Amino acid sequence: MKLIHLCYATFAVSLAMSACKKESDQEATGEKVPGFNISSLDSTAKACDDFDTYANGGWKKANPIPGTESRWGAFNVLDKENKEVRLRGIIDEIVKLEDRKNGSEEQQIADYYQSYLDTATIEKRAITPLKPYLDKINGVQSLKDLASVSGELQKVGVSSVIGLGVDADLKDSKTNVLYQGQDGLSLGERSYYDRMDSSTVKVRDEFVKHVDKMFALAAFPEQKPGQTILDFETKLAKLQLTNVELRDPVKTYNKMAFKGFQSLTPDFDLEAFADKQDIKTDSIVVQDKLYLQNVNKLLKATPIETLRLYAKWQLLTRFAGYLPKSFDQENFRFFSTVMRGTKQQKARVERAIRSTDGLLGMPLGKLFSKKYFPEEDKKKVSDMIENVRTVYGERIDKLTWMSDSTKAKAHKKLKAFTYKIGYPDKWKDYSSIKIEKDKLFENAIAASLFAHKEEIEKIGKPVDKAEWLMTPQTVNAYYNPLNNEIVFPAGILQPPFYNRNADDAINYGGIIAVIGHEFTHGFDDQGSQFDDEGNLKNWWTTADRANFDKLTKKYIDYFSGIEALPGFKINGALTIGENVADLGGLTLAYYALEKSLKGKAEPAPIDGFNWKQRFFLGWAQVWHMNTTNEALRNQVQTDPHSPAKDRINGPMPHLKEFQAAWNCSPGSKMILPDSARIVIW
Missing domain, CATH: 3.40.390.10 (Collagenase (Catalytic Domain))
Structure with a gap:
């Protein structure tokens, strides 16, 4: 979600x-x-x-x-100190514990951390963990099928052209509501798809090579998928609001009945898309009605094999960091080196700490706060805040x-x-997340499903x-x-x-x-x-x-x-x-x-x-x-x-x-x- x-x-x-x-x-x-x-x-x-x-x-x-x-x-520097020194010390202490109760935060932290470091198992499993999702994608024969599969994929964090999320209602901030937003651009922002300066053109060229390489590593049969994906995303980008237009909360707040929302995309079944995400609601806040109408036209005009290709790409790029080294390195090469100029990856242990923090940040935060944030500092910062309020x-x-x-x-x-x-x-209860020390991919899925369930259960309830x-x-x-x-x-x-x-x-x-x-x-x-x-x-x-x-x-x-x-x-x-x-x-x-x-x-x-x-x-x-x-x-x-x-x-x-x-x-x-x-x- x-x-x-x-x-x-x-x-x-x-x-x-x-x-x-x-x-x-x-x-x-x-x-x-x-x-x-x-x-x-x-x-x-x-x-x-x-x-x-x-x-x-x-x-x-x-x-x-x-x-x-x-x-x-x-x-x-401070982030490195917090994550790679302080959190590492906390995790190392937890890993050394001999008796970790199943379902406890200590068990979850230690086993997820170890699953990330278990590269032998990751290499051995190759892309097998993706197979259930790939089978669903390969079975897509129509836009209705695509809507259902896209909804199921979004449940575990895989992007599609439409995003759904939950937050407080902008005009009734005490109640949570479902929101719709534009989504699906691998390069993050529409300007990457139309700027003609040499550096941006190079990014697009490298993106094509990157997609081709990822599909080759996965041994997928499609030929030259990169250009097809870029062409589709370029069309999609032209339909989206700019990042400046997205800053206007009045323009992007369009609350409507869910049935009216469904009617905006008559060919892409939004009911099935939401149903696969276990979403039940009578209303939704739509970001841009015109975008939805134009996306429906784009999807209808796009060959179904291209839409399957796009779904496979979104799945592959979402989970690249949980796959064998070759996928992880290629993902880093494009998104970190080409896009941001980072020359080398962090050591695996450092990435394991950050990945653990990404999925189990609050349980780690409870231990971090206890060890590194004195209670008396709350009073000092409170006094500072009141001083600013007065001024x-x-x-x-x-x-x-x-x-x-x-x-x-x-x-x-x-x-x-x-x-x-x-x-x-107060701290959330994460005990329902099943974490196993030899199943990195499944651990990521379990954490995603937990976060998704937590969000959809908020719909219509008090903030x-x-x-x-x-x-x-x-x-x-x-x-x-x-x-x-x-x-x-x-x-x-x-x-x-x-x-x-x-x-x-x-x-x-x-x-x-x-x-x-x-x-x-x-x-x-x-x-x-x-x-x-x-x-x-x-x-x-x-x-x-x-x-x-x-x-x-x-x-x-x-x-x-x-x-x-x-x-x-x-x-x-x-x-x-x-x-x-x-x-x-x-x-x-x-x-x-x-x-x-x-x-x-x-x-x-x-x-x-x-x-x-x-x-x-x-x-x-x-x-x-x-x-x-x-x-x-x-x-x-x-x-x-x-x-x-x-x-x-x-x-x-x-x-x-x-x-x-x-x-x-x-x-x-x-x-x-x-x-x-x-x-x-």
Whole structure:
């Protein structure tokens, strides 16, 4: 099942591995730490011309991208520490246990981990585990057959041209509803199918070779399947909404009776498609009616042998990582090397840890939280959140472009914000998932079926407001507009985001700017369309919304003028939510820091930098990153986040506080005249 969630997340980053370990040791003893390593600086650069290079140039030179990564920054380092060191230690301890009760979390974790490492059995079984599904696909003789088989495949996570998922109803956020969304593009986004620049053409050429190779490895009889698959997906891509159009929750919310949904595809039996997924519902929220109607025409006009071929491909690519080494390596070659520039795979044991985390993340998260997230940190982070809430309220009061009536409703929404910190208060029961140490493929199927059953049982039932959409060990955070909540897993509450022994300026530039970022998501181009209860409902006056749209349009145009790579500019309309959240987060954090210093003595400079400068250094270091060109091109086309360099440099020209902190002259490259500066929140 293709789960459709509408929460807005921000990728996070941390320090270099050596620095992270060093500061973690000091943190454990309560010893004060510098918080920012001055070796990260590049003194040949000017802060007011290129702040990223000035603050991070030294770090970038000393930290080239490892062969196993497509980008390397503090986020990746901390994620590696959490997964490949901390989780590995937890898993190793579990594997050593002699008596693991069947169905217990320890048994599931240990046996799944061992099944992933049992390469001898994986090689011996070859593609035999796929046979039951291949037999069903080969038996497809009509579109009705295809609908039934596609539904059964989607139950275990295999994509088709239509995706179904469950989430809170955008207009009744207390109740879960079934959603339909577009799906089925192997390259992830429609621009990959129509751009004519040489790098994108190369990706398509390599994709054809990749599909051909995978079919050859499987000894499938079809000849030259790659071009057939590409041709079909190219037609499909032309029918889909762009990633910018998908950002509009009003346009993509079309609630209707399930019978009306079925009538949109008279030749592709949506009833059978849903029935094979055990879905029972009277209503559904359709993303785009025209897409469904056009997909029906495409399927009807496509030879059934091509549709069988496409289904086989989707099955093969979905489970490539659970098949013999040759499939796994070819899958890595295309999706990691060609698409993102990663030169080599991680070691099998490291991938086993990450695969175990992917399927059993919450049981592992329970152990991770207990070991690595002190309870007292919850109180500290809660205090930070309330500090940001207070400052946001003050900022709202000072807005000149918003009327008093809309301000009152903005305050109501701000007051209603809730938050989750560290880890869930209650944990799900995973004991029904059958895991065996010699059956990797079946383990993946069992986990998929568990997740599917969990989702469909939510349809029409009240939303569980306590549910987490991320595991505690995740280095990330998110805002969920349907719950009007912000969530901070334990994984991100570590240096450099949160460092209990660093000076306030570094923490405010790090974790508090992130907190402000997530708060601002509640008032960005999407979040601002949801009210205090999490419902899609207009609470703005017409004039205020026009003022807001005018400001965001200017910010869209500003980022759209930034070239990430030759021929690849940032999509300002796609990244507007994250860009607004960065600008808002920085603004809120700066004034929260200033507020905290009132009535106190001016903090002494550290390493020659005053507190204002260190605040911005704190922001820069959480986003320092080296990225391959391939990954950067992929990000610009598919990711709602701007590249790391531009998350650092992009907001600075709009902040007078930055200009004052670094004594920038009006002619500096990162300084804009007051008339060009954009202040939203």
